[in-house]
Amino acid sequence: MSDKVKVTIDGISIEVEPGTSILNAARQIGGDIVPPAMCYYSKLQGSGGKCRTCLVKVSKGSEKDPRPMPKLVASCRTTVMEGMEVQNITSSEVLEARKGVVEMLLINHPLDCPICDQAGECHLQDLSYEHGTESTRYEFERRTFDRIDIGDKIQLHMTRCILCYRCVYVADQITDNRVHGILGRGDAAEISTYIEKAIENDFSGNVIDVCPVGALTDKTFRFKNRVWFTKPVDAHRDCPKCSGKVTLWYKGEDVIRVTARKDEYGEAEEFICNDCRFETKKTSDWVIEGPRRISPHSVISANHYEQLNPPSVIRTNPALLESNKEEFERITRL
Amino acid sequence: MGRKLLLENINVPGINTFEVYRQKGGYRAVEKALKSMSPEDVVEEVKKSGLRGRGGAGFPTGMKWSFLAKPEGKPRYLVCNGDESEPGTFKDRYLMTYIPHLLIEGMIVSSYALGANTSYIYVRGEMMPQIRILEKAIAEAKNAGLLGKNILGSGYDLELYVQPGGGAYICGEETALIESLEGKRGNPRIKPPFPAISGLYNCPTVVNNVESIAATVPIINDGADEYAKMGIGRSTGTKLISASGNLNKPGVYEIELGVSVEEFIYSDEYCGGIANGKRMKAVVAGGSSVPILPANLILKTANGENRLITYESLADGGFATGTMLGSGGFVVFDEDQCIVRNTWNYSRFYHHESCGQCSPCREGTGWMEKVLHRLEYGHGKLSDIDLLVDVSKKIEGNTICPLGDAAAWPVASAIRHFRDEFEWHVTHPDEAMQRNYGLAHYADPLPKPEGVTAN
């Protein structure tokens, strides 16, 4: 007998390790049934639960206790139970709630994509596209902030922040001497460094990578180009501080940005140090591995290389192949 | 006269001092529990009493205690929730101020039951006088050998501390309270794990309201059966009610659960009726977060029975026609009060107090407040009313902690029962604008959050 746990999401079953969250179980299945996530970040301990974009309906609690859960739950922070049945895109209640969450997130987030450096890589942009409505019902003044530089390499534009806390977890977990956190409460809360201190730490640049929106940006890259015109390439170097595995973003012959490599959910595979990110922008500093695989969902993939590469559970299971059919077709059309 | 348990001796001169409290039979429950009962016996007794948490949710206290994990080598904690920030609720402060030793005694008995050797009373930071009172009471109890090492020779040790709170409503939510006690920002934690498994410093922890803890004293003194004889059905014992608003005699009352709402409001034993001979318009029965009910529905349930002050009777009919006992903050409005203004006022509070972790609460509470503000001042539209209902639905049930619900329910229920009043504000903008409650300064445009610059 296996000690794996069977969970069914939108009618598709999968067996996962005990302790797996609903979100991660869904990610193992892949495709359209994966709930969106704005605050969860698998590499950051304790993240998730906040943005509420990943809400799902548990229509059957478990084999032992089949009662449905009374409220929608955050899939990123709810552990699967044997026999659990979950509805994501098959529940109108979930889609309705998600629409609500997107509307809330956009209240104090300016849709300034045309002038935002994160355009094309912004999770909120994707989320609004998939779950948002065309117009807003909010008619009040929105909160705005002046941009501040936190150190010479990172700029914070709080106006765009959605308070996902990811950068706070990075500052807490992978930099020492934390000076970065949240001040204030409710919609007056803001990300700040201790009396506008710089974050001076070898790994501080990772706050930029985890920010799902354009609130934290790389000052060495700002306004150099739109991402979809750049050419991403995987490369590595022998680095004494980190793995040295990065993505280089080229404009013509020049490396204009260096980031961590991100997986299909936009999460850094490994965090990188500031030397790799900011100081080594010559091709000769790097060993080039080849073109970067960009999620076919992303606008960056336009004019680039990849087709959908389904995870192995999908490739081997006829039912999953069938349920992802629409997605395969959409991708092939592109 | 209804029987009283917690406030039985409240009018005895000097009951706030150790000597008088002791003379009146104080600390008998400690002696009884530590000398003649095992911790399990105490838990059993509290379970049998049917006591339900008096902090708002009404969860059975004994059951909560029995969920406490008992791992070897890890301390367990009891934390008393004296944050008391719910608008309309002021009973715990009353108890802490005037009969502090009852709380200390309850803390000793409850800590013993849970096997906690360090316990905390977390008191709202603004309540400095109460913090001083409790500190003095703790020192007195310690001098008398009722706290510290080897209490009354029983071999049981307990250190008790008072911790001033962070001064935010959210710090009353049990997991935010724990975070705050640990010295962090008072953000609610995501549950599970529940505090009974992983609470303060990741150790098993019980968080209980002041009144719940105080109630363990009469339960141990007189026995669970005696306690359970009071009240009705699953609402046993007595309850402190903080009554405020347009009443002849506002104040803190101890009632036997099961007193009818009508008797509570109109009898001379309690609130003595509505002030100035006015009629009653509405009641918020359990602190600002519970749904408001119009006079007819608070006095009678939907099928015409007398509404009683019990968990069940107040909730009868669900939110369509009922409400909740909550923390027992009874706010009574007379016919002259404006429901829209009050709803806006509550909404202002929840907007201000949202911790800001989850998007629906962080953004939605502010949105509701602003829409209510313009409705109240006659700038609203009819569609605003449905907008409010919709926004409240988008918040309700979709957040980490119940503050989201607490912000949504007052708005949704006020519109459910008093929609015509909201519409009046839209159809009579001039009259709405001209009403002045002597609070003209509130009519200023909304203050901006800090950090806001011009667009």
Ligand SMILES: Cc1cc2nc3c(=O)[nH]c(=O)nc-3n(C[C@H](O)[C@H](O)[C@H](O)COP(=O)(O)O)c2cc1C
């Ligand atoms: C936003 C919020 C504020 C709360 N404030 C208080 C409070 O001030 N005092 C209190 O006893 N419980 C408060 N509670 C309830 C506590 O979370 C917890 O349920 C209670 O302290 C448990 O004690 P009990 O079981 O004895 O009722 C609050 C809950 C929420 C969601």
Ligand code: SF4
């Ligand atoms: S700055 Fe970015 S990463 Fe940090 S909380 Fe805001 S949105 Fe999240």
Ligand code: SF4
């Ligand atoms: S519901 Fe509101 S108060 Fe509670 S965690 Fe979410 S933002 Fe904070």
Ligand code: FES
């Ligand atoms: S991703 Fe689950 S709540 Fe944000």
